[in-house]
Amino acid sequence: MKEEEQLKLGNQICFPIYSVSRLITKAYKPYLEKMGLTYPQYLVLLVLWEHGKSSINQIGERLLLNTNTLSPLIKRMEKMDLLERKRSVQDERSVLIELTKKGLSYKAEAAPVPQKLLKSLLSEEVELTDVMLLKDTLDKWIAILSEKSENRSE
Amino acid sequence: MKEEEQLKLGNQICFPIYSVSRLITKAYKPYLEKMGLTYPQYLVLLVLWEHGKSSINQIGERLLLNTNTLSPLIKRMEKMDLLERKRSVQDERSVLIELTKKGLSYKAEAAPVPQKLLKSLLSEEVELTDVMLLKDTLDKWIAILSEKSENRSE
DNA sequence: TATATTTGCATCGTGCACGATATAATTGTT
DNA sequence: AACAATTATATCGTGCACGATGCAAATATA
Numbered sequence: 573m574k575e576e577e578q579l580k581l582g583n584q585i586c587f588p589i590y591s592v593s594r595l596i597t598k599a600y601k602p603y604l605e606k607m608g609l610t611y612p613q614y615l616v617l618l619v620l621w622e623h624g625k626s627s628i629n630q631i632g633e634r635l636l637l638n639t640n641t642l643s644p645l646i647k648r649m650e651k652m653d654l655l656e657r658k659r660s661v662q663d664e665r666s667v668l669i670e671l672t673k674k675g676l677s678y679k680a681e682a683a684p685v686p687q688k689l690l691k692s693l694l695s696e697e698v699e700l701t702d703v704m705l706l707k708d709t710l711d712k713w714i715a716i717l718s719e720k721s722e723n724r725s726e
Numbered sequence: 727m728k729e730e731e732q733l734k735l736g737n738q739i740c741f742p743i744y745s746v747s748r749l750i751t752k753a754y755k756p757y758l759e760k761m762g763l764t765y766p767q768y769l770v771l772l773v774l775w776e777h778g779k780s781s782i783n784q785i786g787e788r789l790l791l792n793t794n795t796l797s798p799l800i801k802r803m804e805k806m807d808l809l810e811r812k813r814s815v816q817d818e819r820s821v822l823i824e825l826t827k828k829g830l831s832y833k834a835e836a837a838p839v840p841q842k843l844l845k846s847l848l849s850e851e852v853e854l855t856d857v858m859l860l861k862d863t864l865d866k867w868i869a870i871l872s873e874k875s876e877n878r879s880e
Numbered sequence: 881t882a883t884a885t886t887t888g889c890a891t892c893g894t895g896c897a898c899g900a901t902a903t904a905a906t907t908g909t910t
Numbered sequence: 911a912a913c914a915a916t917t918a919t920a921t922c923g924t925g926c927a928c929g930a931t932g933c934a935a936a937t938a939t940a
Binding site: 703709710 | 729730732737741745746747749752753765769772773775841851852856859864865867871874
């Protein structure tokens with residue numbers, strides 16, 4: 573492909589990823605706003621539902637987010653009475669995050685959401701096998717790219 | 727799949743899209759910061775390089791962004807002397823955006839960037855055919871999802 | 881031709897993202 | 911033990927995203 577052609581929006585590979593990411597966040601909105609959650613806040617809950625009490629660092633590793641994003645986000649969630657922040661006794665630097673009853677209780681309400689969303693993304697044109705292939709490629713890219721962005725300093 | 731299982735991060739389909747989107751924006755950074763550009767600013771340039779003078783509305787349609795995002799972004803780009811804003815004579819509501827010489831000249835520098843980035847995303851594990859399949863699925867989703875988010879009010 | 885509706889853009893407020901920097905606790909080294 | 915390096919978190923500044931709202935120009939309707 574000529575360079576000229578590559579600069580056209582329709583031939584870009586990153587633009588559709590960027591757009592779909594935003595559009596999916598929007599698609600999540602009607603489901604999440606019933607609970608007063610944003611999508612990143614929902615992601616934090618996913619981690620805590622799956623792994624229980626975790627440090628900010630551990631949450632960040634799983635979501636590929638740094639503390640400069642997570643710290644304020646988690647403080648907002650604390651204000652919403654979804655979780656509690658406690659300094660670790662073993663290591664006074666760590667802040668351990670634990671769900672409140674309210675945070676735990678949202679799990680039941682959130683459970684059917686991914687299924688509903690996936691369903692809305694499936695059609696005659698896009699079948700489940702396509703989605704699995706897509707996820708496969710993306711997961712491989714995450715492995716490559718997250719490696720790279722960590723080692724920026726080396 | 728049980729609902730319990732679906733709530734695990736590793737089984738989510740939207741999370742990898744969200745993560746890869748952010749990681750790719752980061753991957754673009756070293757290439758774009760030479761020109762002092764952010765990724766969304768680069769997208770605006772792509773539109774203007776391809777289509778020439780355009781209204782904010784037209785740019786928004788192509789990038790799937792509204793004016794509340796584009797207006798400030800384009801004003802920043804005007805300050806950087808990349809483009810000029812002019813009210814349309816035919817329709818005083820429209821603001822027409824036209825590239826300056828500087829904005830035009832960046833095209834040559836930006837031309838090889840998508841190729842380089844794509845290359846860094848290809849490996850033994852992820853081949854070009856996988857990327858084409860991925861883009862195909864994403865483009866179909868954009869068609870579905872952008873339709874939906876427009877018709878929210880109906 | 882008045883008036884209602886729509887359209888294009890801008891502004892405001894809130895919440896991410898993220899680079900840069902700061903700080904205190906911990907660990908490593910001499 | 912004293913000091914250097916690392917680690918975990920927090921804060922700051924900037925730039926998106928986006929819902930809500932406002933406003934003026936254009937268009938549609940009565």
